[in-house]
Amino acid sequence: MLRKILKKHALILSATALVFSSCTEDFLEPDSLSTFDKGYIFSNVDDARNAVNAIYSHFNQDAFRSRLSNNMTGNTDIEHSSGWTSNGDRYQIWNLEALPSNRDLDIVWTYGYRAIRDANIAIEGIKGSGNLESNDAAVAATFRHYLGEAHTLRAYWYSMLTFYFGDVPYVTDAPVAGANFLLPKTDRNEILTHEIQALIDVEEGMKWADQTSYGIEQVNREYTLGMISRLSLQRGGYYLTPELDMTRDADYLDYYQIARDYSAKLIALKDRALPSDFKQIFLNQAKFIAPVNDEILFEIAFPIGSGDVGWNIGIDVEGGNDALHDYGSGNNYMKMPMTYYLSFDSDDKRRQVTCGLYKINKQFEKEYISRGISQAKWSRHYLDNPPGKSTAKGTGINWPMMRYADVLLMFAEAENELNGPTADAQNALKRVRQRAFPESTWGTDVEAYVSNAAASKADFFNAIVDERAWEFGGEMIRKYELIRWGIYSEKVQETVEGLKLLADRADNTAFDIPDYIYWKIDESGEFVVYNPDSRVSAAPDDTWTRQSFVASLKDDVKVYDDFITKDWNNYINGPKAGVVRYIFPIPSSAIDASQGTLANDGYQF
């Protein structure tokens, strides 16, 4: 011991002066095996994959899981919730009177910009890595694809931020110390123009879903092509100015052209038949099946134990420790108005898949639900492995970001806008309707319907507006379309009028509407409604249960149920009548840190 110390001592004596001059460098530049610099993480295919995954990780935050993907996308003519019953965060949003302190808005802003940050880091890292020019063709191709993923995800978040906040700071560089972070707002259309161009530039370097590791759970060329069209329609669409006018830029047709060209490009390069079973498309997400070259182009992959689909999105399931099933609990925030349910053609197979009229009770029985029509495309009771009696969130069910039917309808819409209801446009619409109806009724429901709609450009446009409602109900993209079409207030007004009319006519036998419906569980265990569209005085036999339907829209005390008069009131009689103030204030956190470069000016905030 002593000798050791002495030895050390002697060593130190001589070492102090000399040794440090040589080993000081290492000693003063220590590092950890647990951290990596940018050069390293973009040096190879595997690590760069993890770096790109960072951009996706923000989808697994509440900001997206329950908020942006769902709650915040109301209210429209087909999905709504009552914002006036409370002044909690999500209620403020439904009621279009969110405060700058609203936490839901804050997390969307925060995580949106974090995703953009990670995308910018990836873009810069990939470009600077030299791997795009790698001699190994496989490496270069993979990096080109990563670059496409990063650009596409960044474009997605900018699309969302501009929809929610209008003009926002436009950040396209990875954060670097010393840069000016106090960015003013950039015009939303300028942002979109750049993002669209960036996608056009990278799209051809990307891989199709069937060439990637994670297929449709990962951004792929199909989705990017679709996003070029979707962003172009947003860019060419209407938007709300700070003066509360709905307007669109003079060059809007240029963007319809891009939307048409790129949807056409996808159709030309990677066409596929629409899968015939509409229900299966969404059932796949609950069954953790993700087929490539199928309907869904890209979906958000929630890991098992994460995600809110089946918790606040989907068929109501009553669970808990006293339940007789192990699926846990779930319900939905966004409901579908009866006008939407009744707008479907009786033969339309999509209605039953889209509109949930039943819930799963604690006995694991299907039972009529009286609290409103739910988003039936998903449910936790579709899961193969019941997650447990007391579970609520975290089903792992995936969430669709874009479907092929959307691409067909975007093509039809853009083509119509540019060239009128051409055969190509009609054909695209037909393909979507063919899947929706039994072949036996194609004569009327597809051929006659479409040729009727093709009578004029305006008629065809209206047909597209309707078709998208039926096709994408519950998928929470309606809001963005109503905005870009400039018909947001008009459509919700129609909805309120429609609901009032239904209520008025509920007792009036002159109108053939289902004041009461009769339901039962058939031999195959399916929930069936005897008279979804018509007034009947009695059920054919006593296996059917009667339930107040249209009649429930009014009660004895008031003429109309509160939700009819209040849910959309601010969408009709907002700060400016007839204009939906869909833009929300920039969160306090952003204003406060901006040192005066950002302000919530305009929009009558």
Added chain:
Amino acid sequence: MKNFLLNYKLVSMGTAVKRVLFFGQSKTKMFLYAFVLGGLQLVFSQTQVSGTVTEQASGIPLGGVNIVEKGTQNGVVTDFDGNYAISVQSSNSVLVFTYLGYKVQEVKVGSRDQINVTLVEDLNQLDEVILVDYGYGKVKRENMTGSVASISNVELAKIPVSSAAEALSGRLPGVNITTSDGEPGAEIQIRVRGGGSITQDNSPLYVVDGFIVSSISDIPPADILSIDVLKDAAATAVYGAQASNGVVVISTKSPKEGKISVNYNNFYQFNQLPMDRRYNVLDPYEYVMANYEYALIQGETSLRSFERYFGVYDDLELYKYKNGTDWQEKLFGGSRVSAYNNINISGGTDMTKIRLSISDNDDEGLLQGSGYKRTAVNFKLNQKISDKLTFDAQTRITSTIRDGAGTSSSSQLKIKDAVQTRPINGIADELDINLNSVSSDDDFQMFLRSLITPDELVKQDWRKRTDDDYVINASLTWELAEGLNLKSSYTTSKQFREDLRFYGPLTSESFNNGGSMPLGQKTNSESNSYRLINTLSYKKEFDNSKVDLLFGNEISSSTGKNYFIRAEEFRMSITPEELFANMAFGTIDRAYTTNYTPSNRLSYFGRADYQLNNTYMITGTFRADQSSRFSKENRLGIFPAVALGVKLDELELFKNMDNVDQLKLRLSYGSTGNDRIDATATQFLFSASTLRGIGFNNYENVYYSPSSSSLYNPNLKWETTLSKNFGLDFGFFQNKLRGSFDVYQNKTKDLLLMSAIPNNTGFSTQWNNVGSTQNKGVELGINSTLYQSNDANVSMSFNIGRNDFTIVELDGTNQRFERSNWASTDLNNINDYYLQVGGKVGDIYGYVTDGYYSTSDFASYNEAEGSYVLAEGVVSSGAVVGNQNIRPGFMKLKDLNEDGVINADDRQVIGNAIPDFQGGFGLNANFKNFDFSVFFNYQYGNDVYNTGKIQFNQFRRVRYGNLLSGMSMDNRFTYVDVDGSYTGVAGSLVTNLDDLAAMNADKNIWSHASHGIAGAVVHSWAIEDGSFIRLNNLTFGYSLPKNLVSKFGISNFRLFATGRNLKLWTKYSGYDPEVSSNRNPLTPGIDYSSYPRSRSYTFGLNLTF
């Protein structure tokens, strides 16, 4: 050698054993010489004297007493039994007996050959610490040129606390001790002179027995000999980096040679939440009425939901007969017990000395299920290898267990739960409700979940933290030549930390992220550090001057690693203990490992002391630090300092003044540095995580993300503090009045700060060197002996300090805001602290309260719209409070700029959290075997930002919550027609302005319905005067007569009783005004969900064998 010995004048100065350490070497040397010389002198001497030295009070023999023949270098030391033998030159020789803590005794030999001496304890100077460890060396306090505040073990011994830092509260001028709250084991913040730096870690540097350590919480007070706080650059500059916030130097007790002593100390402490500090809340009837009124105003849906849970209005009277739950009582009530035991043994020979101390604490916290347990073992060895070589070693092993998650930021339980949780559950009290079932109705489910009682929640919000710390020090001192010493010391420390966190099914963590089933997280972290210091020192005395030189280098490094595992989906019945013993029962959700980046430092330092005529002193120090935390170009920091001292009492002018015993003037100027930033703050690095990763193939995929939530900055450089100090140490009237006075100015530039940046960068903060601040202040500490006799002694102490913390420069701007973030973005406006160039730190910024809207502020009531129309010229606060449906009786804010709108521009500075002055005073007394001490600490002129006052008087994010009793119907503006006398229908909403005016003629506060559900506003009403005086400590002790206990081999047997925090005089309405919930130095004085401070009664004993 000769000079050295000659100069060895031991002044009896109390039990400062530290002196032994310093002089240990010379003393043993002296022993040897005495031995040799004594032997030689045998030949020539005339007289041989022997005898025994005993203690007067107990009659116990004293070993290790120094005996010197006056005027010579001839001396010996008593053996274990107090015996000595010495040869003296003649019968005229005088023997000087000195022993630590005892009065010096001089005895003329005369014709005697047997001289037995009894030494008397010197109570007068018991608290005087004369040696100060001022950085790699020690100096007599009287020769110190820097500013130091000290406390000795004698004072410490009278304060039965488990933590040394806690005992310092209010005792040292310029040293501010705050606990973030009253949780047992809560980290104690020590601030020296305001703490110049504004980085998050603003604590001083801790040096224990010459070794730099990261914390002093593992040192039991019983082991402490003295604590010195070095306050100015003259004293601290030699520590360079880290020293800008002052240095706290602790010396632990060292073994004494020759005498084996065994000490046992024990106490039991009973803690409770002081009754007079509790919040008073509404009784059940008032509670139900407040919620009824709230629902009535909110509208029909709310009213229906209220009725569903509490019944219709006509039935509400029944709640008058209900007893509500007192949640504060449930959570914090009752008496909690703490026990403390300490035993130490020390002794040895002149070659080998050891000391072993074992301490054990077992504290129950005020909050149910919380507690603190600690066992500390401290072992010290002092081994002389040869007369040139000395080896010292020390080992400290500490094991700490903290139970409970507290009420602070990471806990699920908040003080809000104790105050605002409903005292009754309405109809639900009569129903059997399954808490684990989730209803499909959103609101009902919210209600069910909120039914979770706080005491149930606190059980499920389970946490256990276990720390095991090992510190090993070794040093070797080699005397190369006379006065030339080479010392090399090595410290290594290792800390193992286990943090077990359990979330039961009722916690929001389980609900949101754990499938509503129990889950557990286990974090094991290990940190290790080492430090190697080599110093070469040279001391030389000339005829009338002294030189003391020191040169050294230091290498230090600290790093660690971390292992985290989280498993979910355990069966409902599992207990936390069972879970962590069997994590295999669950599903692994996450597991990861991290190696920390080491923080390394390489330093060179030097110091030169020169003293002339024992009157003039000059000290020069420099230090060069290279820190791995900075990038290469900014790595080196150089910190010089110079100090002057003059002992005025040695000058002719004062020499003749009888009453001036000591008068020393000190002047110093110097700089210190700060590098407390993250180890990788200058680099953009990434780390791997799976937390909330994307679910490719159904599992959470790994991803790289920035390793820090704060954006890197490669240009960071040292933060530097320039400090100036002027001081005066004095002793008057035979040192009966002693003290120090200091004036200082510390200017800190290039402040290292995590500054807010726009979140569109993806980050919300970035490390920066921002602006500069200044701490300026005065300090005075006085000790005075009021009365002294053989069996009685009364002394008092007093200290006061004032510190002004101002902003000298900001990053190019003239003003800037900081945030306390207590209510996050709910707060209007989130920027609630204000910094202005030239202004003081601690300015609270907000609106000015203007009472409430009276009925005359309104023009009319619009029946159809259900809204009130404000009169011409009356401005609405609606936008600020988050409730635009303004009514009479709603809270009103001032339109300061009179622009007709109340918005963020109508804010101003509404208070300042920095006290005008603070300090403490106390009295110590002994009478025969009784001792008594009392100590008060105080603070004056500061404001406390009482967030509870805001939160607990409204329903911010609380459903069916309770309110403070100040919001009763007699006090607040009400709208309910209780008996129907206004509207004809009992329980209806009164809307008529005249009726409201009549109903609310003599109300004194606004309605709790004033605010929106998320509306939190900081306004002047919530800023309260935080001045206080606290009866901090009151102790009675009784020592059994020594002649009685000595029969049992006991030398000291003392019983004592102590009361702590017995009384608080303050106007503050929250739990305690001595609070700072936020660690950010720029947002001081905020009280947010702080765990209450207990009042305690202690009974204990001290036993020495």
